[in-house]
Amino acid sequence: MDFHGRDSAWSLLIGQTIALLYLIVVVPALLITFHGQICNAALPESPTTNCNSSSNYKKGSTFESNLNRVFDSLLQGTKQSGFNISVYGESPDKVYGRLQCREDLTVDQCYTCSQYAMTTIQQYCGNAVGGSIWPFHCFLRYESYDFIGQLDTDLGSIYAEDFRGDTGIFIPTDFHSSAQNLLKKLSGEAAPKTTRSALGTALDSFSQTIYGLAQCTRDLSTDDCTQCLSYSINKIFKSYPGYAGVQYWSQSCIVRYEIYPFFNSTAL
Structure with a gap:
């Protein structure tokens, strides 16, 4: 019997088995870890949203019109200074709004975040008479009551x-x-x-x-x-x-x- 040939065959078989196990177990584990790191790094920051659903305004109402005016005013004003307050209308349809960007944002970044905040808060809050949203780079809030300048934790x-x-x-x-x-x-x-x-x-x-x-x-x-x-x-x-x-x-x-x-x- 050729013991040398048998030993070579066993060595080859063991080597192939180890390589196969590496491909089946180790490489996928590394890929999962690496993929997780990439995914975690690339994940978009989801906004936190709170809605004041104590009551809802009707589509086409005066409140909705006033809210749209407040949003337009906030968007234009905040684009230039990074912060704006807007109040429009008369009670009971008066709307108060505030928008602020993080100070390290450029004008274009602030404008983009502000647009996103307004679109997203309307999607999340629907016809709620108040709401707030933090997309991590800017902060938008609107209400049917005066919250401006009030500490609220x-x-x-x-x-x-x-x-x-x-x-x-x-x-x-x-x-x-x-x-x-x-x-x-x-x-x-x-x-x-x-x-x-x-x-x-x-x-x-x-x-x-x-x-x-x-x-x-x-x-x-x-x-x-x-x-x-x-x-x-x-x-x-x-x-x-x-x-x-x-x-x-x-x-x-x-x-x-x-x-x-x-x-x-x-x-x-």
Whole structure:
């Protein structure tokens, strides 16, 4: 018997089996992981929407006409300054509206986000007499009552990204204190500014860059902006400890931190 030939055959068979297992098990796993990373990176940011469905207006009504005028006014005004308030009509059909873009957006980006917000809120809220939407880059709200300049931390929405899905990321013990300190710093910068907004970065002890945003609606006073941001920062670190990134939106302000750049760095 040719033992050398038999050993060669067994070696070849084992080698082919290992290669086959690699193709069947390992490669698909790698592709799934890689595909997941690509998909996660490419996923569009879905808007958060709240609708005031306490009552509905009728198609062709005076309220609908006033709402359309408010939307047109908001769109044109916000395109130039990044913020606008519009009020139109007489009670009980009076409509109040507010639209604001993130400060790092260009004029064209602000206009695109504003158009998207108006189209989407009408799709989501239908004939509701009030609603608000956060497409992550701009913020639109309309109501049948006067909410302008009023602090409102209700209807908060949180989106958190967990570290447990990112096995390649090492998190130092001071990461979250660094993130919290960054948001507090940005809060102090944002409140007294006319834009009521601040963007910035910080490093943890392992030189991991943390990107942060603190923004209030511009119709808030400095004190109310400070209160809204403080409430939101405390909320996210109390409710969502241990996360790689968290975003919290209320009716009056937004706070966000991430381990990747989510804003235009030239705005810094």
